[in-house]
Every structure is written in C-alpha cells, then in structure tokens.
Amino acid sequence: MRRLSYVVAATAAFALSGLCDGVAGASTPVPSGKSYVAYCATASATAFHGCYLDGASAPATIPAGSTITTDPVVPPTATATSGLTAPDGILGVVPRWQVNPRLHIPWDATTFLYIDKQVSHFIPGTLVGSLSLPLATPTDIPVTGDYSSFGAGTYYVASNTDAASGPVAIICTGATNTPTDELTGCTSTATDSIAKGSDVGAPGSCITPGTVLQTIGEGSLKGKTLFKNNEDYAAVRMAYTTNGITFHDVTPAGGIQGLGSPTAQTGIRWVSPGGTVIQNPDGSLGLFFSEGQCSDGDSDAFGSVEYATSTDGGLTWQHVQQIPDGDHAFGTGVLSTDYTYGASTYQNEHPGTALDVSAYYEGRVYSPSVVPHYSFRGWHRVRLTSLTMTFAGYRTSKPLPATTGSGVLPLGRSCETCTTPSATPYIPQPTDPALYRNILTVRLTPKRGTGSNPYSNPTTYVAATPVVAQVQHGPWTTAQGDPGASGTTPPYGPNGDIAAGGGAGPYTTFTTGGSPTNIFGGTTYPNLSTYPGGGGSGTAIPYTTAYAGTPGPLAGYCGTGGYASFGPSTVPSREPAGFEPMSPYYFPHIEPNPDGHGLIGFFDYRPKDSDEAVVIATSRDDGAHWTVKTEALELSQGHCPEGNSDVAQQTTTDDGEGHAFDLTVDVNGRPEWILYTLNRSNGTLDTLGSEFLAHELVPYSHTLGLPSSEPVGTGSTTTTTGTNTVTNVTGGVSTSNLTVASTAPFLEIPGRIYITVPSG
Numbered sequence: 001m002r003r004l005s006y007v008v009a010a011t012a013a014f015a016l017s018g019l020c021d022g023v024a025g026a027s028t029p030v031p032s033g034k035s036y037v038a039y040c041a042t043a044s045a046t047a048f049h050g051c052y053l054d055g056a057s058a059p060a061t062i063p064a065g066s067t068i069t070t071d072p073v074v075p076p077t078a079t080a081t082s083g084l085t086a087p088d089g090i091l092g093v094v095p096r097w098q099v100n101p102r103l104h105i106p107w108d109a110t111t112f113l114y115i116d117k118q119v120s121h122f123i124p125g126t127l128v129g130s131l132s133l134p135l136a137t138p139t140d141i142p143v144t145g146d147y148s149s150f151g152a153g154t155y156y157v158a159s160n161t162d163a164a165s166g167p168v169a170i171i172c173t174g175a176t177n178t179p180t181d182e183l184t185g186c187t188s189t190a191t192d193s194i195a196k197g198s199d200v201g202a203p204g205s206c207i208t209p210g211t212v213l214q215t216i217g218e219g220s221l222k223g224k225t226l227f228k229n230n231e232d233y234a235a236v237r238m239a240y241t242t243n244g245i246t247f248h249d250v251t252p253a254g255g256i257q258g259l260g261s262p263t264a265q266t267g268i269r270w271v272s273p274g275g276t277v278i279q280n281p282d283g284s285l286g287l288f289f290s291e292g293q294c295s296d297g298d299s300d301a302f303g304s305v306e307y308a309t310s311t312d313g314g315l316t317w318q319h320v321q322q323i324p325d326g327d328h329a330f331g332t333g334v335l336s337t338d339y340t341y342g343a344s345t346y347q348n349e350h351p352g353t354a355l356d357v358s359a360y361y362e363g364r365v366y367s368p369s370v371v372p373h374y375s376f377r378g379w380h381r382v383r384l385t386s387l388t389m390t391f392a393g394y395r396t397s398k399p400l401p402a403t404t405g406s407g408v409l410p411l412g413r414s415c416e417t418c419t420t421p422s423a424t425p426y427i428p429q430p431t432d433p434a435l436y437r438n439i440l441t442v443r444l445t446p447k448r449g450t451g452s453n454p455y456s457n458p459t460t461y462v463a464a465t466p467v468v469a470q471v472q473h474g475p476w477t478t479a480q481g482d483p484g485a486s487g488t489t490p491p492y493g494p495n496g497d498i499a500a501g502g503g504a505g506p507y508t509t510f511t512t513g514g515s516p517t518n519i520f521g522g523t524t525y526p527n528l529s530t531y532p533g534g535g536g537s538g539t540a541i542p543y544t545t546a547y548a549g550t551p552g553p554l555a556g557y558c559g560t561g562g563y564a565s566f567g568p569s570t571v572p573s574r575e576p577a578g579f580e581p582m583s584p585y586y587f588p589h590i591e592p593n594p595d596g597h598g599l600i601g602f603f604d605y606r607p608k609d610s611d612e613a614v615v616i617a618t619s620r621d622d623g624a625h626w627t628v629k630t631e632a633l634e635l636s637q638g639h640c641p642e643g644n645s646d647v648a649q650q651t652t653t654d655d656g657e658g659h660a661f662d663l664t665v666d667v668n669g670r671p672e673w674i675l676y677t678l679n680r681s682n683g684t685l686d687t688l689g690s691e692f693l694a695h696e697l698v699p700y701s702h703t704l705g706l707p708s709s710e711p712v713g714t715g716s717t718t719t720t721t722g723t724n725t726v727t728n729v730t731g732g733v734s735t736s737n738l739t740v741a742s743t744a745p746f747l748e749i750p751g752r753i754y755i756t757v758p759s760g
Helices: 210-214 223-228 342-349
Strands: 035-040 042-044 047-053 060-062 067-069 087-094 110-118 131-142 153-157 168-172 174-176 182-194 233-241 247-249 276-279 285-292 304-310 318-322 364-377 380-394 411-413 421-426 438-447 460-463 470-472 517-520 523-526 585-592 599-605 613-619 625-632 657-667 670-679 693-696 717-719 724-726 736-739 751-756
Touching (some): 087 233, 087 276, 087 285, 087 657, 131 168, 153 182, 210 223, 276 364, 285 364, 342 421, 438 585, 599 625, 599 657
Parallel strands (some): 470 625
Antiparallel strands (some): 035 047, 035 751, 042 047, 047 736, 060 724, 067 717, 067 751, 087 110, 153 168, 168 182, 174 182, 276 285, 285 304, 364 380, 380 438, 411 421, 438 460, 517 523, 585 599, 599 613, 613 625, 657 670
16 A cells, blocks of 8 residues: 655745744835745635734735645645545444455455535525516526536425425426526426525425524524525445555445435434444444434534444444433433423523533534443453443534523424424523533443343443543633723633623633532533623623634634733643543544553544644543543644734634544555544535545554644635735734635635745
8 A cells, every 4th residue: 555654744835934034014025935824814706805924023015926825635744545425424334244245345354334425415506586486387497506416306495484484395397507507397386585696405405494493503594595404415335445545435326224314304314424333242233323304404413322233234224213311300311412401491490500411412412432341251252241432512502602681592492303492492691601512421231132042132222321521631722702892801711700790800710620510600510611701792702612703812822912911822721730521522433542451532622713633532431531642633733713803803714624533454464553534624525526634543652643733725726916915913913915816716714825926
C-alpha cells in the first residue's frame, strides 16, 4: 500500500515568516512573492468583506493579480481514501468470520458498515417564478436545479399558510434538464400561492409541518424553505479494504435491509454515522445505533438508541428495538429523547431540585459506541456478561434559544410519539444550563433468550441509569458570554456564578473540584462552562457550553485578540485541575485500550465555531472518567473566531474534522492502525466524491502520531481584481475588503484565506 506520512509538513507557501515590518496603522505594500494569512467575515459574489491580516505588524496593500486560496481538501498530513460513496462515518465493523461468503470478500480484508449521506439531496433547486395552484391541466414548471434523476413522482412546495398542514403535493410525469431544468406534466389539486425562489422538494422529501418541528425547536414556519425540513439523504452501505486506503463498496443493489428507509415519512429514516457491531452468543451479529425520523428534523439521527440483529453477515437486520433505560423518574423508560421535556419542566416548576440525568439527553441521544465484556475460563472466553456504552446527548434538540422571557420558544410535545404541542411546555429560563454536547456512559446487561438454552435466541440488552462522563486534562474554554453593550463588563462565570444584582455583575470565576455540581439561587446545576443571563441584547443572554455565537469572547483561544480584560494569550486554556463533566464532546468511539488496560476513546471536541479538534482519552473505570491523552487535528490553532468588539462579525466557521473511527487493517500480513475522519468543510462534507481522511496511528506515542493542527478546507482558488488595503487590527475587527474574480467556490467564509502576491 501507499504509506501514510505523519511528518507535520511545513506549508511554506502559507507561512507567516517574511511578513513585512512596519508601524501599526501604516499601509505597507506587500513585497512580491510574499504570502499572508487573512480571515474574512462575509463574502459577496466578487469580494471578501471584513478581512484582516493574521499576525501582521502593519496593514498591507494587496495588488491586483494576487492569488487567493483556502486550506486544501486533503492536507499534507493525511491521505484520502477512495471507493466510498459520500461517507459520513463508520457505523460498525463486521467480524471477519461473519462476513457473508456470497460477497466474495477476501479473508484478510476489513469489512464495515458506513453511512452514505448527501446533504440537501431532496432539494436540488427552487422555483424560477411564482406558482399559482391548483394546476388542473399538465403544466411544465421551470426550476433552478437538476431534478432529472428523480423523474416522475410527487414533488412538494409550500407557502406560510401550510405551516400546520405541511408542504403541498404536485404530481409530475417527469423532470428534464435540457434545454433547461423543468418539472414536466405537473398537476395539483391544492389551492395555494407559492413564491418565486421557494424550495422544491423531490419525491421522498420530508414533509413534516413547521408547527410540529417547532415543538422541539427545529424547523421554521416559512414555507419558502419547506419549513426547514431536513432533506439529507442517508443510507447504510457496506465496504471492505485490504490496505486501509482503497475501499470496495459491496452494498447489494437493494441496499442493506431492515434499518429503515432513506425516504420514509414515518419510522426510521436516518441511521447515525456512529455505532457498534458485536457478535452475540448465538453467533448472530448485534448492531447498536441511533435513529432519526422526519419529525426529528435532523439527519444526525438523534431520536433514540436502537439495537438490531443479523444472521447473514449484516446484509439484513431484524428485531429492531429500543433499549430499556433504568432512569424512570422522568424520561421515557428507554434510551430515547423525551420530547415532553419532563425533567426540565419539573425543575422549572420545583426550584431547588436537582436536574435529573435524563435532561442531559432529553433533546438528543445519538451515536452510541459499545465495548462488550466477557467472562473467561483461563484464556477461553466463556460468555458475554455486560457492555459499556457511551453516547452523546443534548438538553434540547437545538442549543438553548438566544433569548428568554417574551422571545422564548416553548418546547415540548404532548407525548413522546405525538406531534401536538405539550399542554405544559418547557420554557427555557435565563439560568438554565444548556447541557450542550454531553458524553454519557451506561452499563448494559444481556437479557437472555427463554428456554433451557440461554443462547438459543439473539441477545437483547437492558440499560442501567446513565451517568454523565467526566474528563480531566482536556481543552477548556474559560470564559464566554456577552460582555455587555459597553464592551467593558467581564463575561459571566459558569453555571449562574453571578453576584446578586442580575445581569450587571460583578462576575466571578469558575469553581473547580468536588462534586460535578454547583448551586445557584437554590438550584443545583451541573458544573459546566455555561453562562446564564437575563435575555436582553447586550446584557445577559444564555449561551451553551463553549458555544461561540455572536457575541462572546473566548479567552485563551484568541491569541492577541479577544476580550481585553483577559490580556493577550497565545496558548488555549486547559481544563482546571480535577475532573469536570465531559462537555462539549460528542460522536464518541470507544474500544479496549491497546495497552490492555481499560478503554480508549476518540471524541469530537466541539466548542462551536471556536476550537474544534479530535480528542483521544483513556478510561480506567469503564467510561465513567476519562483522561485526555492528546488533542489533535485542530482546525485553527491560536485564532479567535470573534473580534475584540461586541459587534465584531464571526471570522471562522466550525468545520474542522470529526466522526473519528479507527480500524486495524492487515496490510501484507502486518497490522496497521488507522484513524479515519471527515473533512467537514462546507461543499466537501456529505457530497458525492468526498472521502475519509486517513491517519496512521503510532502506538505508545503520546500523540499517537497525529499532528496537533490539520487545517482543512475546499482547496478553492481565485485572484484579486484590484488593489486593496487590508488591515491588521488586533482581534480581527476590520472593514477591509478584497475584490476578486469570484468567491463562488469559497464556501468556508467566514474563514481563513491565503494571499500570495505574484513575484516580479
């Protein structure tokens, strides 16, 4: 095979060395052949806006003809795989001895299930003009996208008046892309008026009413966007590899059966891009995964954790079932979301009570990863005794809304399977912790088959009460929140750590050690970096754990920028001493540690829009506590995504790498340990032609051979069309513009660009 290189290559073309010296505030021409790194906040068709130079000592004049590029799709420290179809994550590995022989897969191959996800697949385009319904006679409808692959079928459009009933149907006899994109021979019995530019859903689109989606904080009430139904395509596929880089898809023509349908309007539509395949005592395969439905409004598949079995090597799955959950105080009695928001509602109605653990996953529960435990007689494995499962959860399906009080969106459905609003909705309060991206751990015990032989039937499992995992030595965001309209008020302390007086301060700092809870206002809260507030613009808005929106300084991640009172910082802050609840992490993948002691886990570390990375940690107590071994593949080291002003525009996106999954692949009789991640850049992730990024892991290395930083992008290129001066304002607050030939391929704006001035 082609060997993977893990020497951290110097990207000389984009190095900051050689930046011209000068007096701050003076405009200095860029010497020819020199390169600059810049960040820009927005883009129009032919210009980048809100740009500033990173690390420059003076503004610079950029001449016409300079080259503008972005980070590459495949960085020099990784290798791209080939042969997969829009992979979004590995669902589970099929044991070698369980691979179906009719697939003719080589014995020494590694075979797995993965998720093929294609973003916005069911909305290729919009209406070219307005549309008046009904259509009594067959009518051709011009659209902006190519629908020809869908052909004849039922298409969908909507106006705002359809929010409670859902998109309306249009029956078309076909679709063409020559000479223009059109839906042909369309009729409709609905009476409606559809605006120009409205999304057109293809056959198989989700058509959940906007009012239903909004009961859990998803969707919208705007028909023009089909109420923001999630229209991603996701399907389970199977592939194998013999070298870790080249893959061969062996999915049968009819697809993997029994795990839902990518066009289902009810029941399982999406399967999580993370799960685990195990072998049951009777020889069948077991699969742990999470599922999503149209009414959940998100293809991440966060509705419930499921278990299924297969007797043909993973091609067909049966006995799909939810897993009973030992937490019966609230929740649903199974490992699923609780769209009644029972625990959160109860705490709001009973101040001073502790928040039940079900609140950590009542809005999302997904991406389960499982490690089985066996009893042994000598060296022989006797029986499966239990399993350790980790999964990710949110308190709400979306992070808490940016306003409270009169602007808050009531959340809740009248029952878990209902689509009607709850009679007693959950009203997020200013002091509610968001519980954003939590890692939870739970022990599963087998429920044996009946009869004299306990192994006669496939095993099912019962979950104990989940616990919030804790972590030490991890990355940390020490301060976040709204600094106030004046820009001089310090940010909030975590968990409502605010002195008397409401949103005016003074504010104190994070309290570490002891129990993973704090008490504020007589109510017990989890000890997380979450900032409550009063809800007014510029005063006290609640933000989720390490969630960088607008506004919000990020002390420690800002380099020389960020909130002034914290001073310059070039090293991201580390977690305080001791264990803290494991947030914001998600998409866990755990397995036995190769050193033979405990577990090793690969986690997405996701403080949104600020400092994303892959974190690798180990546990010696069955997943209850984790110690970070290394933080790697960071997107933007030392960069502050916000400027140093309360009104600064965001200058990076949250799209690094994620969904890490490792495989041990036999290559010419020698095992190679390889980590696979996604390039999550807009325009690359979940598109046909995208592939995994592969990184060979080095056992017993502190970093496992991974580079600490690995920027990824879309590899876009353009040139400047005029002379522009770009500032170097500390923290990135800038109104500088760069006029260019086209910004169309630059889908990662806000984000980083590289400027190279031509030589000569």
